Amino acid sequence: MRQIHIIVCVKQVPDPEGPAESFKIDPGGKEIIPVGLPPVINPFDENALEAALCIKGTHPANRITVISMGQKLSQPVLRKSLAAGADDLILLVDQKFKLLDSPSTAYVLSNAIKIIGAYDLILTGRQAGDWDFGITGLLIAEMLQLPSINLAQKVEIKNEAVFVERLTRYGYELVKAPVPVVVTVSGEVGELRYISVRSLQAVSGKPIKVYNAEDLQLDPQKLITRKIIELSAFHAQRECKFIEGESFQQRGENLALTLRKDKII
């Protein structure tokens, strides 16, 4: 079989597993500022990379190109994708890429993908851990006029076709589409493989391509910033009534009695 080329789009986000208190609203009230929290590759995008690596493993000639875009990107964070087994890393960096809305983001990425050239599969995470829109991947497909499959728990390529198990409310559906195709990946695919310090060191000097808005010949009018008019802390906090009792069993029993007293049961 001929070699397969996979493009994986990854986003750099503040670590979503970071402690809640490290996320602050900036004084202007329009941005979230991570305080003392290192950026990471969005976890769903890491799942997408893992799916790509599994396909790459089926033939030595298969290639993976990772692209990421942002106003400011951390090379050490994104080089992790090379250490994991991606062949090329392309960064799209420009001040104009700050807080873009989803269609603008998809516009930038799809233009970069056109420059990269021939490919069989484009993978993205199902959504980003920061703004949680879950739109960009499918818009890339629409802009490139490609078929798309959302929410994959398994991705395989056989004989010029992609086979995907896509999540449904009742389980999953096995679907098939001819390449090239865009697939968004869910966490069920599995976590990104372990990356050793040695493999990180091995890619530290590997050249990376960096493009800005001008290189991509983007129309500045199509780079639209998200209009946030208000940001506030979401108060999920409740007043917790702790159930007392001398033993754990007694606390369990007392909980039942309290629920009866408060007419919850």
Place this chain on the structure above:
Amino acid sequence: MAKFIEKHKRILILAEMEDRKLASITFELLRAGREIANKVAGSLCVAVLGHEIGDVSHEAAYFADEIYSLNHSLLANFDPQLYSSALKQLYEHIDLKVIFMSQTLDNLSLAPVTAFKIGAQVITDCIRVTFEAETGYLLCTKPVYGAKFLSTFKLEKEPYLVTLRPKAFEPIKPSSKLGEIINFDPVIERKILKVEAIENVKQESISLNKANAIVSGGRGIKNSEGLDQLKELAKALRRHFIKVELGASRPLVDARLVPSSRQIGLTGEKVAPELYIAVGISGSLQHVTGILGAKKIIAINSDPKAHIFQVADYGVIGNFEEVVPALAKKLEDLS
């Protein structure tokens, strides 16, 4: 069918169905839609997509002004390209200002694709939608950063396509006036279907969002014995609640102790039962965002500092292996 012109504005709801009836989320969408329709003196419309869907349209007529019945054999099974093609034709036929869809797995695909086709501004997972009085722009509020923050976005270009989170809106009540049912026949060609369905695998059939009470386990439940104790608790709760389900946070699903269809949280179901019991769940933002709608939350955890206690109404600090059986036994006794 005459195309409405001038300022007549339609707010369209995409009906969700279950067992050939309107699913409960549809009534929440209708409520959100009616409020917006009233503000702009527009009409509330429902689109029912599917194959042989007659009764559903009649049911919808009790709640909306116009019901568009899009009946086509190719709409029998969901496909984002086919469904968005049908919706685009409807959009081109009538004036639409706003489209509301529910935040379901299928609509996670349908919303962006439809938005692209009709040039709509799209936003997902909203819990509040209003118009800005002076400009008429749409203001949509949604949880971001794992529900730590609420962000309100301003959408300035019609049409707007918004997906709404289940349980964020109260259901609508039937109106005394029956809406008009309009058959709209979309032209759908099989050739636009690029993704071919091979097999639909139904795993365990559960509906967490319909449960009155949910017992959920997390990282603290280490093995199937622990899970059995939760099942016993669920059984005892059935003496007090009609529908009780077992749920889980992500670690239990990752450990393959529980199927992913029972996962609750950002990437799983969002639930709003009367009672939610979180056992051995630390309360990561990813999980908490899925249970915010619960009326009462009970946390059972051996770690007094666990974040789950901050979002709980009742807390028990202790080993669940001892707390849960005692709780279950007492719940049985109290019935």
